[in-house]
Amino acid sequence: MNCEVCHLKELDVEHFEIREVLRCILHTIVFHRALGLVRPKDIDLELFEITYVQCGDVEVEKKIDEKIEQFISWVEKHPNKKSQICLSFYEVKNKQQSWFTNKIERLYWEQWYVNLNVIQLPKTHSSKSHHSKVVFDPGESTSEERSIRRAALEASLRDVLFQIIKFVNEKKDHVPPISEGVVYFPYEITIPSSSDSAFGMDMIKRMLQTGHPTMLS
């Protein structure tokens, strides 16, 4: 089984935008991989003029939110760093016992890389300590820049959603058959863990498992 990989366009987000942006992206992907009976749930983003779709599963929502929180706390510890979140779908295969010690193996058939560049705007930085400055030198430009940036992010986020849709459209053959009663394919969300090396190890491990060449990129 081959593993398809999709690298989503990098987004420049501010800290407070992480949650919405990630929710939007992750849920959209999962919705496309929830091929069981779903009642889609439309969610309007608050920061952006965008509506995305959830598959309406509470567990999915919980898991995604959990991971996002973990990611956010990671970001707080590692500011000004580009970061990647990986959403992988796998099938569970029962392996021969002689092969590995663990019987169950995950066969990854698809991976999505969400690329975020968390930026910090100078204003949010200094507003607390130098608020007097902010008062008299607010500069129309700051808010204008901010809004331009926000609009740009909205457009980019839209692009990412289209990227997801296009990918889903173009690559259908690798998607495993739907099993009765299963709403969504098993998936995992990997965020950079506190020690980067572990994250790297994780990736290597997965590469070995799936053997996909593009993983190195």
Place this chain on the structure above:
Amino acid sequence: MASSHSNVHSEAAKMEQIITEFHTKSLHIILESRSPYVSSRNFSGEQILSSPSSSSSSSSSVRPRDKWFNLALRECPAALENLDLWRQSNLEPMVIDVILVQRPVNWDTVNFSPKRELVRNLSSKERYPFCWGFDQEEIGCEGKSEKIVERWVVQYESRKVRDCSSGSRRSSNNTLSNVYKKSILLLRSLYTTVRILPAYKIFRDLNSSGQICTFSLAHRVSSFVEPFTRKEEAEFQRFGFTPVDTSCGRLCISVLYRSSLSDVNSEPSTPISPQVIPDYVGSPLADPLKRLPSLPISHGSPSSLPFSRRHSWSYDLYKASPPSVSFSPSPTYSEPHVSISNPRSRCYPPMSLPPHPPETSLVHKKDTSFDEYSPSPNFTPSASPSPPIYIPGGHLSKGLLRSESAPFSTPAAKLLSSKQNLFPSSPIKIARSGTSKIEKSMGPIQNGTTIEKLLSLGKDDSRRYSGVKLSANSSPQISFSRSSSRSFQDDFDDDFPCPFDVEDIVPNSRPESFDQKGLLSDPHDPGGFFPIRKSQDAAVGALVCMLKKAPPLRQDLSSTTNMSEVSRPESWSNNILEPSRISEVPSGQNAPSLSVLSSGLLASKTTADALEELRSYKEMKNLLLSQGARSHTSANYPSLAEPSSRGLNE
């Protein structure tokens, strides 16, 4: 269905069925997010109740239709109607045009016809989509009133019959279950896509806000493509979904869409001029003939709307103008407007108003009833004529909020004034009936000092900031979206049968929007409570003097910030994102809260802007105060006026 393999049907028959259901589902998905929601309400509550909703709580009922492609959609009567009409064979393409209808401001209220009739009109038109010269006439004569914003083509392209191998030659790719799986995937992405395209925003605006919009969405389903001119086509972007191969052909979906609908969004703000509004209001609302001729004037468009055309319009109306057509009293829908005008109506307790002539009392009824949310049944008859009163307001407000609040730095004064001006019609009208001094005296304030500003905010600003989204701007949307993120079905599930459930949302969302816009209500209230007598000229004169004597801005700022020490640090840093904080300033002190408000908003402005803003604030506040004071005994004057001037001048 593929998942339940039975041998009753041959594979070919099953494939056939998948293709049929694929069309059905596609249509359903598209219309569900394009056909304004009210149409579902035409149907029995029972149906709606059992309709699948986004919420998992209601997942108990799964209808057969939901199981197709494992996608449970909410009930969409429009889709079902159209399906019956369209469905001839799998080989015909299904073309779904989504049409943006922009109508004259109060036009839709003309139509009182019951829904049944509308439905019939609709279906006859749907049945013979090309017999009624929809495009030629409407688009040609009415200028921009209608235009296609999306064209979806769902099509099964079949190969020649002999290519269809039955068995051995078929690749594993085209097995039934594989085709089914792929069509599920395709429909999932269709579902997502319809929500990303620009037209969805229109749909959302139409539904979530309950506003009476000057535009609406209609749709037309037919089986052949009516070609666009090259020029028209150039305005569209195309998105083609990857076809799903079946054993004998392939399933295709593609869409042509307008990437920019900005004109829709900004247009409503401009065409209405305040002068026109009294005209509307003053004319007997029940007399459509009288109103219609005035439309071209109001829009500045050369075309007039023949009254006899009503039928052709009613089609769109049915689809598109929930407020006027639905049976529920219009207060349901005009709520949000009312809520926007909240501060105003709060300022003027209804009991202080003498009895009004019928049409006037309507206004007040509305103003006052929003608080209780008790849509009285006896209100219903007046529901239809009432929208004209509100539409101009909604019209204005929509445009204003959008264009004006775009920049973070939106001057508070402007916002404030826009609030006041949301309903230029009502004060004027009341003044006409000669009953309310308050509003009479308020009128000039609005007209004189602010309308100019408002109008100047028109298209230029909105264009400049179109696409720019800011949190200041988004506050109304935030509140709406919050309620709507429960998704419509949720609302329906909760308690659909009552048409007023929509209002349940509104009260929830209103406080938020008020907190965020916020300041507008609080600081304004105190001023508003002063009964205002008259003689603005004198007041303005006094004001000017005051302004001339006013100390420089910086002094003001330092003093006001001192006064609001508690809230200051946050408001400086957060004022943009959380204006609500500012409104937390002790509300007991009218003057301070006003000045804090202005200073808070100043943070994001240049000093010059700020000065100007502050002035306009002062002007307004002082006017209110002085007028209020005058209405009391003269002895009260100093005590009332002093704190305020202290607040500003020290």
